[in-house]
Amino acid sequence: MTIHLSFLLFAPLAFALIGSLAPRDFASTIALVGPLLALILGVFLLFDFQPGGGLQSVTDDAWIPELGIRYSLGVDGLNLWLVALTTVVFAAAALWVSIRPVERPRLFAFHMGLAETAVLGAFLAQDLALFVLFFDLMLVPFYFLVGQWGVGADRVAATTKLVIYTLVGSLLMLAAAVATAVLASGQTGRPLSFSLTELMAPAARLPESTQKWLFVAFALAFLIKMPQFPFHGWMPDAYRTMPLPVLAAFSGVLSKVAAYGFLKLVLPIFPAATADYQTLILLIALASILYGSAQAFTQTNVRLILGYSSMAQLGFITLGVFALDQAAQGGQGAVLQAVNHGLVVTPLFFIIVLLAERSGGSEDLSDMGGIASRAPVLAALFLVTSLATLAMPGSANFVGEFFILLGLFNTKLAISVIAFTGVAMASVYMLRAYIRAMHNRVGPKVTSYDISVRDGLVVAPLVAAVVALALYPQQPLRDSQASVRAVVRPPVQALAANDASPAVAGRPAP
Secondary structure, X not given: OOOOHHHHHHHHHHHHHHHHHOOHHHHHHHHHHHHHHHHHHHHHHHHHOOOOOOXXXXXXXXXXXXXXXXXXXXXXXXXXXXXXXXXXXXXXHHHHHHHOOOOOHHHHHHHHHHHHHHHHHHHHEOEHHHHHHHHHHOHHHHHHHHHHHOOOOOHHHHHHHHHHHHHHHHHHHHHHHHHHHHXXXXXXXXXXXXXXXXXXXXXXXXXXXXXXXXXXXXXHHHHHHOOOOOOOOOHHHHHHHOOHHHHHHHHHHHHHHHHHHHHHHHHHHOHHHHHHHHHHHHHHHHHHHHHHHHHHHHOOEHHHHXXXXXXXXXXXXXXXXXOOOOOOHHHHHHHHHHHHHHHHHHHHHHHHHHHHHOOOOOOEHHHOOOHHHHOHHHHHHXXXXXXXXXXXXXXXXXXXXXXXXXXXXXXXXXXXXXXXXXXXXXXXXXXXXXXXXXOOOOOOOOOOOOOOHHHHHHHHHHHHHHHHHHHOOHHHHHHHHHHHHXXXXXXXXXXXXXXXXXXXXXXXXX
């Protein structure tokens, strides 16, 4: 049985819209139906998917024929588990909001529903224009969610910085997407088309110089969204001011859209430019790992520890994407690690709420300590997610990072060796955060008590999913294998052609 992806895509927005028109006390409950329905459909996709079967559950209809834009959706090994991750994270955030009401719940629910639909649309889109549309649409609800429900007096400035950074990247990508379609149609002599299946072959034959500037435009948009060093200027203020349920969704899935964009769009469409810029992007990713890990170690605000930790983890994912090894192990590790990071970081942000409630409202480690004394269940949940973050052997993160570093080891040995230090630094800052919050001397305002059943309904299933993926990571690896190899093959061939050229081989060019 094949589901119509439009139901999955628009269910969160439809029920959020109904909830925004419902009585105030029922808004969050009604809006919860959409994410739960999307979660059910997302899980069904996992069981219905046929590994190696190419694009599945396809919806493909003409939308704006005059511009060659189609309403085209589908799932493959690249986006299958990321779609499922999105439904899990937003369902958890919606459940959290329904049991912990916020101010102006109807408007809040509408923006969260719009955000989920935008993220799902970006993952499911099989048309370049449709991808750009949903990629840009993601910014709209978060602009209001941070500006209106953010914490602290600086939330407006943080929102402005977030919009400026991401909007610049989005506009560059929009221009590059239009240019790609126009230039590709000129290669074939056919009418303008943004369909990825029709675009990839002619775009890949564009001159290398043309591919390079198109690559730069897409790469800047994705590096800003992740964020990666040095394009992370918006991140500290945004993470400091976002409402935590919003931040869980933002950090858990939005940054993964950028990593997915590299795999789905950049590698197969611009293979020659990918091969040329491989080392530069790997160095940016390596700098993000080292800088993010160092900053996470120096922070005492738990939000920022997770923020800089996420920067480092996205650096590992970028390393996997651009490892470009023959077996595509780095790419498979990147897909698995993207799912792992989303599953791990989401409960951590909910745990921050619980830690702050037990330390007089403070999210600073200096005000915590001794929380575990009467909270063994909360301490255990926090410990599992902390160990998963530092890629402890036996965790799913360990498998993802192992695949990434293995693929990178086969192509860029020096970068791989240096990247290993990021694993060691993660153990330092996450264990430091856990020990200072849960053990040591009891903080001056700490009141220790265990997690409630209500909060456990949100956090415990997420931690269980982390453990389940740690015990059985084979399924996402099996599902992604064929799709990852298909997109990695073109730039690998371009690299081989570069290595075989006379100038590269040390012989004078004819």
